[in-house]
Amino acid sequence: MNSEHTLDQQYLIFRIDDKLIGTNISLVKRILHYDSVQKVPLAKDSFEGLVDFDEKPVPFFNLSLAMGIEEHNLPAENLIAVHHVHGTDIAFKIGNVVTVTRIDRSTLNENTEGINGVDEKATWNGKEIYILNAEKIVQ
Amino acid sequence: MPSEKDLILIFSIDGCKFSIGIEDLIEVTENLELSSNYHSEECLGKVEFRGSEIPLVDIKKRLSLPEEGQRICETAAIVKVWDAVIALPIDSVEGVFVAGSGVFPFPRIMLMEEDAYTFIYRWNEEFVLFMNLPGIYNKDAINKISNDGQSTL
Numbered sequence: 001m002n003s004e005h006t007l008d009q010q011y012l013i014f015r016i017d018d019k020l021i022g023t024n025i026s027l028v029k030r031i032l033h034y035d036s037v038q039k040v041p042l043a044k045d046s047f048e049g050l051v052d053f054d055e056k057p058v059p060f061f062n063l064s065l066a067m068g069i070e071e072h073n074l075p076a077e078n079l080i081a082v083h084h085v086h087g088t089d090i091a092f093k094i095g096n097v098v099t100v101t102r103i104d105r106s107t108l109n110e111n112t113e114g115i116n117g118v119d120e121k122a123t124w125n126g127k128e129i130y131i132l133n134a135e136k137i138v139q
Numbered sequence: 140m141p142s143e144k145d146l147i148l149i150f151s152i153d154g155c156k157f158s159i160g161i162e163d164l165i166e167v168t169e170n171l172e173l174s175s176n177y178h179s180e181e182c183l184g185k186v187e188f189r190g191s192e193i194p195l196v197d198i199k200k201r202l203s204l205p206e207e208g209q210r211i212c213e214t215a216a217i218v219k220v221w222d223a224v225i226a227l228p229i230d231s232v233e234g235v236f237v238a239g240s241g242v243f244p245f246p247r248i249m250l251m252e253e254d255a256y257t258f259i260y261r262w263n264e265e266f267v268l269f270m271n272l273p274g275i276y277n278k279d280a281i282n283k284i285s286n287d288g289q290s291t292l
Contacts, residue, residue: 038266039155040249040256041202047249050259050266055241057259057266059249088246138248 008105012081013098013129016064017071019115022122022129025100029082029089034060051091053082058091066137067116071095085134092134103129147260149233149267150216153204156233156267158260163272165217165224167232171195179287181280186226188217194284195226201275220272223285236262245269 011022012031030053037049037060046066050057060080064071080091107123108131117137118130146161174192175185181201185192195215199206212228241261245268247253254274260267276284 040268041155041204042252042255043249044251052266055261057243057246057261059246061249086248088248090246090248 008102010100011103011129011131012100013124014079014081014094014096015075015098016067016069016095017073019069020098020124020127020129021063021067021094021118021132022103022124023081023083023092023132023134027083027085027134029084031079031081031094031097034078034080034091048093051080053080053089053091056089058082058089060091060093061138063092063094063132063137067118067132069115083134085138090138103131145238146235147238147267147269148216148235149260149262150229151231151233152202152229153199155204156262156265158267158269159216159218159272160269161235163218163220165219167214167216168226169214171213171215171226171228177287179284181284182287183212183228186215188224188226191224193217193224193226194287195228196276196284198227198229218272220276221278221281223281225276225281225284233262 010025012025012028013020013022034051037051039049046062048060048062051060075095079094081094082089082091101124103122103124108120111121112118115130117133119133120131122129122131147158148161148164149156149158171186173184174187178184181197183195183197186195215226215228218225218227238260243259245256245258254271256268257271258269260269
């Protein structure tokens with residue numbers, strides 16, 4: 001393993017519809033199921049309401065809507081990945097979790113096909129991974 | 140951050156739980172009757188309160204809640220906002236409670252209008268949104284609502 005490779009970061013890889021999304025695991029506090037979302041009038045479109053995370057209210061963020069990915073197949077499980085971004089906890093609604101893995105940074109490129117909140121794309125096991133910029137997508 | 144000893148009124152509108160500080164509440168009125176059918180974009184009509192006509196605001200419209208099948212409400216919280224007194228139509232009152240320890244700052248990042256709520260209370264396994272009425276109705280809006288339908292003579 002070369003020194004560059006040891007600097008590769010771990011990513012949580014999950015699926016939204018037919019796309020694989022990677023998010024830096026250092027921003028993820030927990031992955032868990034959610035039961036219900038409590039609506040919040042006057043919230044931005046991508047924020048569907050509040051979910052309960054350790055008895056605390058956390059904004060529920062519809063990632064597919066914000067990224068502009070049309071979901072043809074709804075995920076089998078109601079999963080959120082609670083991220084800590086902009087100094088606050090935000091629950092990203094994610095699809096099925098695939099794995100947690102290191103991404104070889106040498107495979108990164110800037111071809112993102114115009115998906116919102118994605119600056120880079122990487123290759124992992126021969127598959128394309130869209131690398132989520134969690135801070136950017138929430139703005 | 141409000142004190143754990145602060146009293147709050149908790150009420151429901153369209154299935155959402157909201158609260159206001161007891162210091163903003165004048166009273167809760169039931170069996171409301173419109174004293175004037177005057178209505179505008181923000182005002183459902185006027186109601187009589189202690190010898191004066193006060194506006195019954197269209198809070199559902201203001202909060203972008205569904206208005207289909209809206210009936211004339213029978214219950215309202217009479218509240219003071221800026222220098223005006225307004226009637227806030229509500230579906231039901233849960234009661235007045237001590238805020239308790241489950242108070243969280245509102246995550247403003249999720250709001251279109253950052254000043255709409257200030258805190259969230261955890262109450263009976265639900266989250267209650269603490270309304271910031273001066274943020275929901277700014278001074279100009281309140282003046283307009285209060286003066287709409289008044290004679291200018």
